[in-house]
Amino acid sequence: MFNTQVGDFSREEFMSSGHNACAGCGPALAVRFLMKAMGPRVVVVITASCWSIISGVVPLRSLETVVMHCPFPSAAATGSGVKKGLEALGDLQTQVVVLAGDGGTFDIGLQGLSGAAERNEDILFVCYDNEAYMNTGMQKSSATPYGSRSTTTPDPMLKTNPKKDIMKIMAAHRIPYAATATIAFPEDLISKFKRALETKGLRFLHLFTPCPQGWGSPTDKTVELSRLAVMTRLFPLIEVEDGEKYTINYLPEEHVPIEKYLNPQRRFRSLDQEEVALIQEQVNRDWEKMCKLTAQ
Amino acid sequence: MKRKLMNGNQAAALAVKLARVQVVSAYxxxxxxxxxxxxxxxWARGTFPGEYVSVExxxxxxxxxxxxxxxxxRSFTATSCQGLAYMHELLHWASGARLPIVMVNVNRSMGAPWSLEPDQTDSLSQRDTGWIQIYCADVQEILDTILLSFRLAEESRIPCMVVYDGFSLSHTYEAVEPPEQEQVDAFxxxxxxxxxxxxxxxxxxQAVTDSRYLSRVRQELHLxxxxVPEAIKKMENEFYKIFGRSYPLVESIGxxxxxxxxxxxxxxxxxxxxVLxxxxSVHSKKGFLRFRLFRPLPDEDIAALLGNAQIKKVLVIDRNLSAGAGGIFAQELSALLQGTSFQGEIFQLNLSGGVDLTPDLLNKALEKIEGAEKSRDxxxxGVDL
Structure with a gap:
């Protein structure tokens, strides 16, 4: 099922303890795995997001590499510029990884990301998606799912529009490699990081990273929610090559109902049975569509 | 040296090539x-060996x-009006991060309404972004100033904006001495x-900082x-030795x-x-002063030139506007002359919107101030004349 064996996990850590993440932070764990997969070959460009803080405030630093911060909408362009600058100076080896949250990817960073994707810039763009503007205290983004409470979609005006389908958007750019991953499946996640590193051109990783603070979930349930998102078929683990070839990397054996995922989270507590049923129908439809795409 | 006919934009592109720029990205x-x-x-023909990226x-x-x-x-871009405004937050970032980027801004009116006229409010609106700003008056000056700017930006670690008027310089042909590559490499x-x-x-x-650290960063940028003015003077001396041309921080006559x-x-x-x-020949004796370096403001040089008791009247021609305050160069001039021995009155001729400065219009404005005692308010x- 997975390309990587447990034995391939690097014991070396490139992210230090003492970082500024909240307890149970999904994005912190995701980037720890990312750095394990990348090793010391990468520089990291971080746009305004939780990771602006987690990476350390002056004079601290939590990642064992060069980290460059950049303004909110500029992640893809700044990262592309770093890569082009390195190339112009004869460094063809160092890889550039861009780290952006869902706001910096789905919303304010989308134009720049689309431009970089169209130019097929040689960067790895990593979106860690915690489904709202969490660093500023959980305001709605276009990655916030239908029915979620946020501080800008408060009760009873919950989010009424569905989450943007970022994977389809990126696939439509025909980039060489796009994949989804999440922290409850670290072997899958690390193998995708490695695959992305071996690919030339713009690579996109969509990481599902629960946020206990924003989602109102217990801090020890982060990995469990990440697993439930996959088991309920809400967040399929997939790869898309050249915008065409879809692969589902993990087929959940039993069909876990969406309530199992929704119920532990306070952000969904106002949903009634009818709305939960609507969400279940949407999940089923999306899964069927995904299965059709992979069958082609 | 062989002179060549070229317009401001051609001179700018030639300067970028001669400066051996490594990355250009532009829209x-x-x-x-x-x-x-x-x-x-x-770039397509291989005569510009740097990277060229056409972004979105x-x-x-x-x-x-x-x-x-x-x-x-070594990095370069060029833009104009709305494009410059669209970059605004990044201009602060570039100077805060002390990145020696050089950019040309070709002055054009900010909308609304749409216009192509050469109003200067676009670049003047970026006054406080921490960039060096130099305003050019002719095509040769554009070429030479871009070369100077790369050295200035890289030595000071402050980004530099080279500014000139749309069409009246960008698309107007003048005789220019194109430097040799060896000369540029020597400078x-x-x-x-x-x-x-x-x-x-x-x-x-550029990680998150506290106020005291940030204040030090700002202080260092300011200091x-x-x-920069003294550094430019030294560089201009060297520039003169190599190219046989140089430019003052402030141009003045009479x-x-x-x-x-x-x-x-x-x-x-x-x-x-x-037309000076x-x-x-009519009425009083006229002098002329042109802002070339605008940020940093060469206030001591300007105060020394205008701090002269026989100067009775100053007419500042602003092709820009800070609505509610007036012309921007006029405001800057009033502020810097405070506490100097300048005793005259400052009058404003405003051509915002890009109104063309004709000799006739200038004469009419001078006639207006000839009889006036006070300039207050x-x-x-220009459109009234």
């Missing part, structure tokens, strides 16, 4: 477009250069040969800015015995200079 906008077209053409917006053009400059590459050090960043040397660049001084910036300086002898509007 087209009238009247800047022909700069990026010329560069793309040179001005915002990404500047963000791209921030990345390239983080990596250590401007070769671009960096290796990357400024390396994963084996971990850093956390470095204050050293201030020793002038009673009325006409102050302006950009290509309007050429107009004023050309005829203007002086009175703007002479």
């Amino acid at each position: 087209p906008i009238t009247p800047q477009t022909t700069i990026v077209e010329d560069l793309a053409d040179m 917006s001005e915002y990404s053009a500047m963000a791209y250069l921030i990345g390239a400059a983080y990596a250590g590459a 401007l050090p070769l671009p960096p040969g290796e990357a400024a960043i390396n994963p084996s040397n971990p850093q956390n660049i 470095t800015m204050e050293k 201030l020793d015995d002038a009673e009325t001084v006409i102050v302006t910036a950009g290509s309007m300086g050429q107009t004023v200079k050309s 002898p005829s203007l002086s 009175k703007i002479i509007w």
